[in-house]
Amino acid sequence: MSFPDASIDYRQHPECYRIGHGERGVFHVQPYKDELLPLWAIRNEADARQAVRDLSARFRGYRERGDFVGMDMTRKYLQMGYTRARRYARYPGGRKRDATGRQRRPGNADAEKARIAEHYRSALDRLRGDKVYQQAKREYQRRLRSARG
Template sequence: MAFPDSSIDYREHPEAYRIGHGERGVFHVQPYKDELLPLWAIRNEADATEAILAIEARYRDYREQDDFVGMDMARKYLQMGYTRSRRYARYPGGRKRDKSGKAIEPRDADAEKARIAQRYQKALDAVRDDKQYCQAKKAHQRMTRR
């Protein structure tokens, strides 16, 4: 079975969920994509702050429901907030190459996006350090190895 598969309801079939690396699955793992993507934003500091608070609240809801897949997907959206805002902070317009295809040297291009990245990173680190998240991750890994 290929992962991620948009046709699977991962809340009903958490055994089909693979943790993977980075942000893999953020646009395919249902129903979490539909719940988290509308909350996510990096346009400006106000929107990003609101997004972080909303994703953290959703993370806590998933944690209270012992829903590891939801917890991990919330983590991935926080990680995506960090990586995307960091990219925009370092490259004008978020583009790593110019129109001719030549690589652009990274630099401090957008101070606001750098501050947004710091806020997302702080929220991401809190999730990664959450003991309940770590325990649920280990339990999920044991379950999916069978």
């Protein structure tokens, strides 16, 4: 089985979920994609602040239900907010390459996007430091290792 598979309901089959690196699965892991993507925004600082609040509230709900996949997917959306906003903060229009395909030099293209990135980074750091999340992650990894034999 390959991950992510958009045909799987990962709430019903959390054993199919893979933590992975970075933001892998944000657009495919259901039903979390449908729950989290509408909350995510980096258009402007006000929208991003609201998005961070909404995603953080959703994380707390997943944590209360003991839903590790939901907690980890929320981490991925916060991480995506940080990385995308940083890209826009450093490159005009968020494009790393110019019209000829050559790599642009990073700079300070958008101060508002830099502030947005910091909002996401702060929330991401809080989530990663959450003791319940850390324990759930260790337990999930332990179960996965033991299931593989």
